[in-house]
Amino acid sequence: MLINDLIKGNKKFREASFSKYEADLKQLVETGQRPEVLFIGCSDSRVTPDLMLDTKPGDMFILRNVGNFVPPYNPDNDYHGSSAVIEYAVNILGVKHIIVCGHSHCGACKSLYQDFGNSPDLINIKKWLDLGKKAKEYTLLAIQDKTDKENIYRTTEKISIVHQMENLLTFPYIEKKIKNGEIQIHGWYYKIEDGTIEYYDGNECSFKPLIENTNEQ
Template structure:
């Protein structure tokens, strides 16, 4: 905890002062242009990857950057309510779903149930990406290449979450009218590269 407290002090004395006017404005309201849906992984830092300032991104993070399919429910729906708030209250213009390399959630899709006995809620959550595994196995066509399987799983998962996102009536309506742009990214931690999904070619292309 010492490091965290020292970080707060440094923020107050340096970073806050550098952007004091910005923070004064942000103290009154927020007006983010993008909803960033990413993994909760500690190595994925949305503002660092996109070089954005506080107030620009409305961020939702969970295991394996999953977007539950739209449904009306009396349950407590964290990701769904955040998407709703971003669209209806904040009126964001873009949504990014960002997966990443070495994703533990994606790896867990290939684990046996008894390997996930200590994380029952995560295991249940990953059922939302259950269709990813069979698709990847079909694409692998029997090839024994763990690195390739990992890469494919992370990308296929992003594509499936984009499909889930399009089940939201407001998303579908705003995309159709041109009010909203939707993107799927694959971030490679060890190289810093980000690949963007091309809907036309159904491939991921490096952003450069």
């Protein structure tokens, strides 16, 4: 895709689609945004939150990064982009739901099993992938057949979601809001190949079809 295609796309949006959202956007400008959902997804170009969930402007506050990872709470006064988004969504916007949405064929989870060497050009990626090491360790303990790479990758993707949900609980204000019933955390797994979503059932420690469970709020 060329930059000119994006320019043409914006022209098409303004001419054909903007009118559908114009009233909503004007209201959002006047009253400010009040999304009830923080969506934590992967930067993967094949993952399209607004498209796959049919949402409109103002519905979701979105955080996207490599692997939809959540760094543990760390008040060291350094630069923490992902944590800043979480902090803003929870403490300023007052979201009521946090969705950690992983996906199939995740490059980050696959990269956990690859060696990047000592290239200085990949130093930040290598450090960031540390957030997925626990998922890799659990996967290798759970799977006996180490030759089935695709099964290993798919399992790692799902276990990572659970691990990132656990990392959210290290944020004191999130833990407090959960105890007070002010916020809920959800783990979703999006299948790129067919568009379906599975949710994590904490009671049974398994992923189940989201569309068949209207109680997953």
